Amino acid sequence: MTLSKKIADLREDYRSSTLEKSQVHSNPMFQFDRWMQAAIEAELKEPNAMTLATATAEGKPSARIVLLKGVTEKGFIFYTNYTSKKGQELERNPYASLVFCWLELERQVRIDGKVTRLSEKASTTYFQSRPKGSQLGAWVSPQSQVIDDRSILENNLQGLEKKYAEEKVLPKPPHWGGYLVQPEKIEFWQGRSSRLHDRICYFKENGMKSWKIVRLAP
Numbered sequence: 001m002t003l004s005k006k007i008a009d010l011r012e013d014y015r016s017s018t019l020e021k022s023q024v025h026s027n028p029m030f031q032f033d034r035w036m037q038a039a040i041e042a043e044l045k046e047p048n049a050m051t052l053a054t055a056t057a058e059g060k061p062s063a064r065i066v067l068l069k070g071v072t073e074k075g076f077i078f079y080t081n082y083t084s085k086k087g088q089e090l091e092r093n094p095y096a097s098l099v100f101c102w103l104e105l106e107r108q109v110r111i112d113g114k115v116t117r118l119s120e121k122a123s124t125t126y127f128q129s130r131p132k133g134s135q136l137g138a139w140v141s142p143q144s145q146v147i148d149d150r151s152i153l154e155n156n157l158q159g160l161e162k163k164y165a166e167e168k169v170l171p172k173p174p175h176w177g178g179y180l181v182q183p184e185k186i187e188f189w190q191g192r193s194s195r196l197h198d199r200i201c202y203f204k205e206n207g208m209k210s211w212k213i214v215r216l217a218p
Helices: 002-008 028-041 085-092 120-127 132-140 150-163
Strands: 049-055 061-067 070-072 075-081 095-102 107-117 176-190 198-205 210-216
Touching: 028 070, 028 095, 028 107, 028 176, 049 075, 049 085, 061 075, 061 085, 075 085, 075 107, 075 120, 120 176, 132 150
Parallel strands: none
Antiparallel strands: 049 061, 049 095, 070 075, 075 176, 095 107, 107 176, 176 198, 198 210
């Protein structure tokens, strides 16, 4: 195949920035905030897009792109259908990995941690802040389930649009809500020339009470 040869020849030599232990914040959540703000200010498209990797109880992984919808000192927040593939996997194996990739800044962030559900109140508050179309979509789609035709979704949507025509907000579906990824390890990756990239990693120690910062070989 000619395509495989072309792929093998693709490469970039990263030279835009550096990352030293002396430069980073002692708390990785604040360091993440710095980098996320830089991505937003650079006007990158969907800077909050992240890969979410989950696994079955047997350890079979799966990954997809979702959107980060909040960051607190406790962790990273996203929302989804609890009955989806990722929701079912998190129910049985409540650990996940996140990856942010900002190629224009030659940066990547990797996060590993335990996952817990947000409260119903927090999930409802966010759900009802979304555009009405997004609220309707959460009710309409049996996420990850096999459907015979797209018309099933469109017919469901039409029915709900009529039902809630006079409503500004909808009730939150019981099968939909938020998750908090509580980080146990966070790695900041800065591309460098000749593939000698900078990798600064934070991991929890002292019974998960404090962060240790180390440099990793690229």
